[in-house]
Amino acid sequence: MSAQPAIIELQNVDKSFGPIDVLMDISLKVHAGEVLCLLGDNGAGKSTLIKTLCGVYTPTRGKMLMDGKEVHFARPRDAQEAGISTVHQFGGTFPLMSIGRSFFVGVEPTKGWGPFKRFDRKTANAIAVQAVQDFGITRIDDGDRLVGGLSGGERQSLAIARAVHFGARVLILDEPTAALGVKQASHVLRIVNEAKKRGLAVIFITHQVMHALAVGDHFAVLIRGRLAANFMKGEKSREEITDLMAGGEDMATLEAQIAGADTELHSPAHARAAAKP
Amino acid sequence: MDKIATLLRRPAAASILSLIGVLAVYVILGGVDLGQLFGAASWVNYAARIGIVAVPVGLLMISGEIDISIGAMIPAGAMTTAIISGHYGLPMIFGILGALVVGGLVGLFNGFLAVRTTVPTLIITLGTLVAMQGIVLAGSKLLTGAASVPLEAAPLAKALFGQLLFGGSHQVIILWWLLVALVFWFVMHQSKYGNWIFAIGGDRVSARNAGIPVDRITVLLFVLTSTSAAFVGMCHAIQFNSAQVSGGMNDIFNIIVSVVVGGVLLTGGFGSIPGVFVGTITFAIVNKGIDFTAIDRNWANLIIGLMLLIAVGMNETFRKKALSAAPKKRK
Ligand SMILES: Nc1ncnc2c1ncn2[C@@H]1O[C@H](COP(=O)(O)OP(=O)(O)OP(=O)(O)O)[C@@H](O)[C@H]1O
Ligand SMILES: [Mg+2]
Numbered sequence: 304m305s306a307q308p309a310i311i312e313l314q315n316v317d318k319s320f321g322p323i324d325v326l327m328d329i330s331l332k333v334h335a336g337e338v339l340c341l342l343g344d345n346g347a348g349k350s351t352l353i354k355t356l357c358g359v360y361t362p363t364r365g366k367m368l369m370d371g372k373e374v375h376f377a378r379p380r381d382a383q384e385a386g387i388s389t390v391h392q393f394g395g396t397f398p399l400m401s402i403g404r405s406f407f408v409g410v411e412p413t414k415g416w417g418p419f420k421r422f423d424r425k426t427a428n429a430i431a432v433q434a435v436q437d438f439g440i441t442r443i444d445d446g447d448r449l450v451g452g453l454s455g456g457e458r459q460s461l462a463i464a465r466a467v468h469f470g471a472r473v474l475i476l477d478e479p480t481a482a483l484g485v486k487q488a489s490h491v492l493r494i495v496n497e498a499k500k501r502g503l504a505v506i507f508i509t510h511q512v513m514h515a516l517a518v519g520d521h522f523a524v525l526i527r528g529r530l531a532a533n534f535m536k537g538e539k540s541r542e543e544i545t546d547l548m549a550g551g552e553d554m555a556t557l558e559a560q561i562a563g564a565d566t567e568l569h570s571p572a573h574a575r576a577a578a579k580p
Numbered sequence: 581m582d583k584i585a586t587l588l589r590r591p592a593a594a595s596i597l598s599l600i601g602v603l604a605v606y607v608i609l610g611g612v613d614l615g616q617l618f619g620a621a622s623w624v625n626y627a628a629r630i631g632i633v634a635v636p637v638g639l640l641m642i643s644g645e646i647d648i649s650i651g652a653m654i655p656a657g658a659m660t661t662a663i664i665s666g667h668y669g670l671p672m673i674f675g676i677l678g679a680l681v682v683g684g685l686v687g688l689f690n691g692f693l694a695v696r697t698t699v700p701t702l703i704i705t706l707g708t709l710v711a712m713q714g715i716v717l718a719g720s721k722l723l724t725g726a727a728s729v730p731l732e733a734a735p736l737a738k739a740l741f742g743q744l745l746f747g748g749s750h751q752v753i754i755l756w757w758l759l760v761a762l763v764f765w766f767v768m769h770q771s772k773y774g775n776w777i778f779a780i781g782g783d784r785v786s787a788r789n790a791g792i793p794v795d796r797i798t799v800l801l802f803v804l805t806s807t808s809a810a811f812v813g814m815c816h817a818i819q820f821n822s823a824q825v826s827g828g829m830n831d832i833f834n835i836i837v838s839v840v841v842g843g844v845l846l847t848g849g850f851g852s853i854p855g856v857f858v859g860t861i862t863f864a865i866v867n868k869g870i871d872f873t874a875i876d877r878n879w880a881n882l883i884i885g886l887m888l889l890i891a892v893g894m895n896e897t898f899r900k901k902a903l904s905a906a907p908k909k910r911k
Binding site for chain 2 (some may be wrong): 411
């Protein structure tokens with residue numbers, strides 16, 4: 304497996320915003336045909352890490368390598384050209400644009416010549432609609448429809464379909480299943496598996512243990528900006544992974560706390576407080 | 581029925597309805613002779629003056645920004661040309677290029693501040709608006725000792741920027757307006773750059789993440805609005821053989837009203853060049869066409885105010901329609 308250099312690799316990467324250190328000393332490798340599940344509590348630095356990978360941020364310190372060679376992404380376009388495509392946690396679609404136009408933002412198909420190159424609306428619409436339909440959303444059949452008229456999950460599917468369409472080597476998905484129904488979520492997982500079979504490196508962020516366990520080959524856990532664990536499938540039990548995802552806290556303790564809060568709600572002190580006008 | 585619904589969903593719909601509404605009011609209440617109105621030059625000349633600026637301002641507003649310094653840039657362009665080629669008597673070409681360079685520089689300044697700071701562009705360009713007024717007035721006093729400068733343009737410059745067409749009263753600037761509208765229509769609705777501008781106005785961060793050079797486009801749009809305003813000023817100085825320091829302040833509101841009536845969303849991300857074009861015509865007809873009616877011209881502002889409110893209301897409704905529209909089988 305490690306005979307070939309990893310598609311993408313971070314070496315001792317730090318990222319700070321002024322005085323705020325968000326990522327500290329991150330070293331990670333993702334190989335072709337591997338799904339890395341990036342886990343961690345809210346605010347652990349997952350989104351910051353993937354934004355560093357896809358050129359939105361530049362690392363404060365440390366190195367980034369692709370195929371063993373050092374790379375520098377000054378802007379998202381550089382990362383795209385290197386074959387990295389990303390679905391960010393928020394946004395990614397444009398409510399007042401048509402499906403076809405939104406799908407191809409930044410990579411518009413054109414026809415015509417020289418300064419008279421025109422946006423090829425027909426092709427754009429056809430490809431976009433096809434991509435979304437392949438995703439199991441067959442309700443969408445008109446590329447001229449505005450994205451804002453779609454449901455949250457449909458918009459998310461559109462963003463993912465776009466990333467899959469343009470992702471040549473690395474596919475990064477930041478909580479792609481957050482807004483999705485059961486059917487669409489399992490579809491995303493299937494897409495992840497397909498991308499993996501095609502030899503892409505996939506980085507997948509999720510808060511759902513089920514989803515992580517279903518597709519992950521490799522798990523990395525961030526706790527307050529540090530890499531707290533980095534292991535392959537089968538090296539840790541399901542319980543251990545769940546605890547790590549909860550930010551290193553014991554799940555059983557958390558459950559006890561939830562139960563505790565519940566009893567407190569029904570305690571006499573609470574009832575009295577609630578009864579006060 | 582389906583056709584009408586599709587038509588209504590276009591960003592230009594409200595401006596076309598506004599135009600029809602205004603004409604109806606003028607005919608019914610004002611007893612206007614439409615043939616006479618359409619043959620008149622006054623409103624077309626005026627539409628060209630604000631239209632050349634309204635088109636790039638429309639683009640800028642679709643990208644989610646605004647530029648009100650255009651109000652100072654029209655006199656700035658006029659004064660630059662008149663001072664260089666009138667007061668100092670340098671060849672016309674220097675006066676013309678000078679105006680465009682001044683426009684470009686102010687645009688760069690606005691754009692640079694817009695992408696480097698988090699100050700809203702309304703405030704940034706309010707600053708440059710006031711500052712440029714000061715510079716133009718003080719500069720003119722300093723260099724020429726007057727607030728009004730005469731200019732005798734060379735024949736070629738006069739023919740290109742300041743002649744009356746066919747010896748009538750239509751100004752040549754009308755042709756420039758049509759050209760500007762055509763070029764920008766292509767850029768906005770046919771080329772990929774239009775897609776970029778819509779995306780920037782829709783969601784700046786996502787647009788940047790999608791690889792669009794957001795900052796460069798923003799600066800470029802500010803350069804376009806500012807330069808187009810300086811261009812209009814330059815044309816007017818050549819047309820009327822003189823330039824004044826004042827004048828152009830009303831244009832800010834008139835231009836922005838035209839753009840908004842034209843269906844451009846103040847929050848960005850939505851609008852069209854045909855809409856802005858029709859919006860400009862509508863505005864010009866209300867403002868100048870009222871002279872052809874029996875209505876007292878002081879009512880014009882009331883009509884403009886009402887039209888603005890109605891048009892914005894219609895735009896909102898149409899936009900909601902557009903968002904919720906799930907056209908049934910259009911095959
Ligand atoms: N541009 C920024 N400037 C300053 N601090 C930032 C910036 N971006 C993120 N942070 C901080 O970095 C920390 C990590 O944020 P990040 O968005 O990476 O978390 P996350 O792991 O993706 O969380 P979630 O699960 O909620 O999406 C947070 O404390 C956040 O406040
Ligand atoms: Mg996040």
